[in-house]
Amino acid sequence: MPITILLADDHAMVRRGLHVFLSTQTDMKVVGEASNGQETLDQAEKLQPDVVLMDLHMPVLDGIETARRLRTLLPGIRIIVLTSFADQDHVIPAVRAGVKGYLMKDIEPEDLAVAIRNVYAGQAELHPVAAGQLMHVMASSDVSLQEQQSVSADPSATGQIQEQQKLKQPLQMNGTSPGPDMLTRREQEVLGLIARGLSNKEIAVQLVITEKTVKTHVSHLLDKLGLADRTQAAIHAVKNGWV
Secondary structure, three states: EEEEEEEEOOHHHHHHHHHHHHHHOOEEEEEEEEHHHHHHHHHHHHOOOOEEEEEOOOOOOOHHHHHHHHHHHHHEEEEEEEOOOOHHHHHOOOOOOOOOOOOOOOOHHHHHHHHHHHHHOOOOEEEEHHHHHHHHHHHHHHHHHHHHHHHOOHHHHHHHHHHHHHHHHHHHHHHHHHHHHHHOOHHHHHHEEEEEEOHHHHHHHHHHOHHHHHHHHHHHHHHHHHHOHHHHHHHHHHHHHOO
């Protein structure tokens, strides 16, 4: 059975271009289109698509509110945002609303098809810039929570916590944390570049290796860390101070 897709964008030309391209994919089928948020909800309820591929800026209901309502209306639906914005004011609310993919409109068509397949299979797909925004917020939240807990327990401990945070990264990278030790040197390098928001192609250029080799390293490090995708790997690395 093909992956059924509902397109939602207030620009008819964008919908037409996406429809034409996705129709060339033998495992995908565009079952409907919508030009605003409310129409997206109505069409989704009627057509029950596997994936909704939508813009964030739409009339009547914006993409964030549409995503929230879609998740309530159809909990099993996969939502992918295709937008021109990758700032925190868009990325974080979208992720909180339940989107599984956050892509930019300059994405290569073949990469879009791969992303749709991955999201349909249960993976998360975030543009590197969007992933970086998400990791920054998560890392900041963790530090803030640690500081609040410390001050609540013992106000005089704030300075000690700050010093521990400064020491955290070198200590873990020198072997006291079992996580990085599970990876080869090259896998650690790849993980570090993933956490910086680089794509596989950019990592290949940075390390002077082929993109296929990068994909192999990514697959191995995901298996070793027990993670589902590169976004989880990047967030995991940042939260644990590995990079």
